[in-house]
Amino acid sequence: xxxxxxxxxxxxxxxxxxxxxxxxxxxxxxxxxxxxxxxxxxxxxxxxxxxxxxxxxxxxxxxxxxxxxxxxxxxxxxxxxxxxxxxxxxxxxxxxxxxxxxxxxxxxxxxxxxxxxxxxxxxxxxxxxxxxxxxxxxxxxxxxxxxxxxxxxxxxxxxxxxxxxxxxxxxxxxxxxxxxxxxxxxxxxxxxxxxxxxxxxxxxxxxxxxxxxxxxxxxxxxxxxxxxxxxxxxxxxxxxxxxxxxxxxxxxxxxxxxxxxxxxxxxxxxxxxxxxxxxxxxxxxxxxxxxxxxxxxxxxxxxxxxxxxxxxxxxxxxxxxxxxxxxxxxxxxxxxxxxxxxxxxxxxxxxxxxxxxxxxxxxxxxxxxxxxxxxxxxxxxxxxxxxxxxxxxxxxxxxxxxxxxxxxxxxxxxxxxxxxxxxxxxxxxxxxxxxxxxxxxxxxxxxxxxxxx
Amino acid sequence: xxxxxxxxxxxxxxxxxxxxxxxxxxxxxxxxxxxxxxxxxxxxxxxxxxxxxxxxxxxxxxxxxxxxxxxxxxxxxxxxxxxxxxxxxxxxxxxxxxxxxxxxxxxxxxxxxxxxxxxxxxxxxxxxxxxxxxxxxxxxxxxxxxxxxxxxxxxxxxxxxxxxxxxxxxxxxxxxxxxxxxxxxxxxxxxxxxxxxxxxxxxxxxxxxxxxxxxxxxxxxxxxxxxxxxxxxxxxxxxxxxxxxxxxxxxxxxxxxxxxxxxxxxxxxxxxxxxxxxxxxxxxxxxxxxxxxxxxxxxxxxxxxxxxxxxxxxxxxxxxxxxxxxxxxxxxxxxxxxxxxxxxxxxxxxxxxxxxxxxxxxxxxxxxxxxxx
Numbered sequence: 096x097x098x099x100x101x102x103x104x105x106x107x108x109x110x111x112x113x114x115x116x117x118x119x120x121x122x123x124x125x126x127x128x129x130x131x132x133x134x135x136x137x138x139x140x141x142x143x144x145x146x147x148x149x150x151x152x153x154x155x156x157x158x159x160x161x162x163x164x165x166x167x168x169x170x171x172x173x174x175x176x177x178x179x180x181x182x183x184x185x186x187x188x189x190x191x192x193x194x195x196x197x198x199x200x201x202x203x204x205x206x207x208x209x210x211x212x213x214x215x216x217x218x219x220x221x222x223x224x225x226x227x228x229x230x231x232x233x234x235x236x237x238x239x240x241x242x243x244x245x246x247x248x249x250x251x252x253x254x255x256x257x258x259x260x261x262x263x264x265x266x267x268x269x270x271x272x273x274x275x276x277x278x279x280x281x282x283x284x285x286x287x288x289x290x291x292x293x294x295x296x297x298x299x300x301x302x303x304x305x306x307x308x309x310x311x312x313x314x315x316x317x318x319x320x321x322x323x324x325x326x327x328x329x330x331x332x333x334x335x336x337x338x339x340x341x342x343x344x345x346x347x348x349x350x351x352x353x354x355x356x357x358x359x360x361x362x363x364x365x366x367x368x369x370x371x372x373x374x375x376x377x378x379x380x381x382x383x384x385x386x387x388x389x390x391x392x393x394x395x396x397x398x399x400x401x402x403x404x405x406x407x408x409x410x411x412x413x414x415x416x417x418x419x420x421x422x423x424x425x426x427x428x429x430x431x432x433x434x435x436x437x438x439x440x441x442x443x444x445x446x447x448x449x450x451x452x453x454x455x456x457x458x459x460x461x462x463x464x465x466x467x468x469x470x471x472x473x474x475x476x477x478x479x480x481x482x483x484x485x486x487x488x489x490x491x492x493x494x495x496x497x498x499x500x501x502x503x504x505x506x507x508x509x510x511x512x513x514x515x516x517x518x519x520x521x522x523x524x525x526x527x528x529x530x531x532x533x534x535x536x537x538x539x540x541x542x543x544x545x546x547x548x
Numbered sequence: 549x550x551x552x553x554x555x556x557x558x559x560x561x562x563x564x565x566x567x568x569x570x571x572x573x574x575x576x577x578x579x580x581x582x583x584x585x586x587x588x589x590x591x592x593x594x595x596x597x598x599x600x601x602x603x604x605x606x607x608x609x610x611x612x613x614x615x616x617x618x619x620x621x622x623x624x625x626x627x628x629x630x631x632x633x634x635x636x637x638x639x640x641x642x643x644x645x646x647x648x649x650x651x652x653x654x655x656x657x658x659x660x661x662x663x664x665x666x667x668x669x670x671x672x673x674x675x676x677x678x679x680x681x682x683x684x685x686x687x688x689x690x691x692x693x694x695x696x697x698x699x700x701x702x703x704x705x706x707x708x709x710x711x712x713x714x715x716x717x718x719x720x721x722x723x724x725x726x727x728x729x730x731x732x733x734x735x736x737x738x739x740x741x742x743x744x745x746x747x748x749x750x751x752x753x754x755x756x757x758x759x760x761x762x763x764x765x766x767x768x769x770x771x772x773x774x775x776x777x778x779x780x781x782x783x784x785x786x787x788x789x790x791x792x793x794x795x796x797x798x799x800x801x802x803x804x805x806x807x808x809x810x811x812x813x814x815x816x817x818x819x820x821x822x823x824x825x826x827x828x829x830x831x832x833x834x835x836x837x838x839x840x841x842x843x844x845x846x847x848x849x850x851x852x853x854x855x856x857x858x859x860x861x862x863x864x865x866x867x868x869x870x871x872x873x874x875x876x877x878x879x880x881x882x883x884x885x886x887x888x889x890x891x892x893x894x895x896x897x898x899x900x901x902x903x904x905x906x907x908x909x910x911x912x913x914x915x916x917x918x919x920x921x
Contacts, residue, residue: 509907515903
């Protein structure tokens with residue numbers, strides 16, 4: 096086994112798949128930034144709001160007013176440099192930093208897809224994606240046609256984890272037994288072309304639930320084997336097109352479709368590059384040097400141990416929820432960063448009450464005074480948001496001259512079509528509660544049971 | 549390879565063709581097991597438009613009685629004017645929640661019914677004799693609440709009120725302001741009603757998609773917004789001091805008239821419930837509505853009977869409010885507890901409407917990327 100591994104890490108492979116991946120990734124990311132900008136979302140999500148929800152420990156990451164646009168510009172620009180493979184290492188590092196900074200500014204906008212981009216771009220910092228078919232190679236006058244096998248495989252491994260974990264997360268009673276939340280989401284899509292009339296059919300809800308779970312669990316394997324690869328890729332395209340049509344998930348489907356191309360063998364990627372070369376009049380044969388990129392032993396050792404640690408974290412992080420009591424979907428303790436995609440329809444309402452601890456005088460807060468409607472929606476169903484907002488309110492009203500400020504919340508949450516029920520203990524002064532990784536015992540336990548992973 | 553690229557290209561084209569509906573109004577091609585268009589037709593033809601027509605004719609009466617009073621200010625014409633004002637104000641409660649189409653464009657509600665009114669501003673306008681009622685900064689000096697001050701608030705007695713209008717130096721100015729206010733309300737109303745009659749009704753009914761700009765999404769959002777801000781908070785919560793540390797007996801609706809605030813509240817509460825149930829205006833017939841849509845969706849997911857729960861909560865709020873004084877201002881001053889209790893009952897339906905009903909309808913609050921996690 097050990098010998099086997101040792102041999103594996105000595106294997107080399109064509110660099111073309113990684114180069115193609117780099118080019119498409121850069122272009123996709125650039126388009127994502129352009130799209131985000133053109134919708135006015137920078138203004139709406141990061142400039143206009145008065146208050147931002149921070150990740151625990153990252154409170155210092157805040158939007159910087161109109162300069163936030165500069166961060167986005169930097170992000171878009173570095174994405175282009177990644178695509179070109181020009182000063183790649185610096186470009187991908189800047190991309191990772193700017194993109195992650197953007198994501199950390201306000202967790203209201205958290206999406207697994209954004210997390211995926213952060214993780215992937217972090218991984219790419221360590222990969223020789225500019226060894227072949229890049230401006231860097233051209234500049235330095237040396238192109239490596241072959242690179243270590245494990246560099247490309249690390250991207251495949253990440254994709255496998257994403258799909259597999261997304262599939263495992265679907266193995267729960269709400270998804271499989273009740274076809275929830277698709278039973279809520281699909282009927283409202285009655286007006287999409289062609290498929291609209293199907294969206295009210297119960298069998299369709301179950302069909303989508305089951306095929307979604309089977310797809311996620313099987314696609315990594317279907318992509319790995321040459322015989323099933325083309326079929327698998329067709330499934331990838333169909334699946335992501337459907338999700339794009341049915342749900343507002345932006346660029347993610349395109350990113351996934353393009354990413355899975357990395358599973359194809361190098362002949363395919365060489366052909367892609369030939370087409371690109373013809374269009375842009377690039378002399379591809381310069382890059383086809385037959386040379387092999389070799390890491391220095393020490394360097395290889397460091398990168399490999401680092402990436403091993405990275406993947407161990409990736410494998411275990413999604414299971415951290417097991418350390419918390421209560422229903423994961425309800426408390427959301429350990430929910431993020433776990434590839435739990437589209438599993439819940441959760442809606443909530445949180446009415447905050449400011450009480451003078453001495454006199455008992457009280458009044459309710461109008462959330463519109465502090466939060467955008469999108470922030471209110473996210474805040475109302477997630478305890479860490481509720482707590483951070485409560486702390487903000489306490490500080491705000493203390494600065495306004497109110498005395499003995501205590502903050503209580505009357506909140507209700509409905510999960511996957513169940514009738515709403517009270518969410519946070521209304522008798523707990525949230526101003527006194529501290530944020531931590533510990534279980535929040537002021538969350539009222541879930542009344543029902545969801546079986547499964 | 550070519551085949552491959554071709555299939556991707558086709559896929560992307562298909563994708564963009566299908567998803568263009570996110571940003572635009574879309575036309576419906578698929579069949580719909582629940583007749584959403586029928587629901588919009590029912591709401592437009594049997595609820596919204598009859599209510600608007602009724603309100604427009606009440607406004608016409610208000611305009612005539614104002615003209616009569618201005619022509620000859622006496623106790624008789626004053627009492628006629630007051631009763632026309634009360635009538636119109638009550639009918640207003642059946643149209644105030646439709647901040648959609650022309651009404652939204654004109655900011656109709658804010659020009660018709662902001663309270664408390666700004667009496668200092670009104671007096672300043674009257675003595676200046678010139679003002680631009682179309683500016684947003686003048687919203688507090690016009691509408692039903694300003695009229696309330698002009699016909700009920702100037703004096704405790706009828707003759708005292710009339711004296712303001714027959715005064716040799718300022719009487720004409722008061723008459724002009726009164727006339728201008730009513731004229732402005734009438735123009736706004738006829739504009740909104742004309743728009744519904746001349747085309748908007750069809751636009752409203754045709755926009756039966758599921759995007760954030762579709763009629764249903766807008767109507768549902770308006771409904772909840774009105775319930776929360778104007779019914780729950782405006783009529784009860786704010787005077788009862790729910791959002792502040794003190795009570796405001798002067799922030800009730802129809803403050804100067806006094807004994808009308810409960811009637812207005814009840815009228816609005818019933819109008820909201822009737823809209824929810826698709827009950828035809830001034831009739832007992834019901835048609836397709838939020839309520840029947842909830843029932844339909846429930847046949848898919850077999851959940852709790854949400855429409856019943858919401859209706860029960862409407863009824864509970866009404867019965868809780870029945871113990872209130874006709875004059876909410878008095879109620880706040882003498883015993884605020886029943887006001888707070890009424891607020892609590894109203895509050896419970898905010899949860900059912902905003903959390904449970906919105907979830908069931910799967911109405912989107914905003915157009916941003918979200919994957920439901």
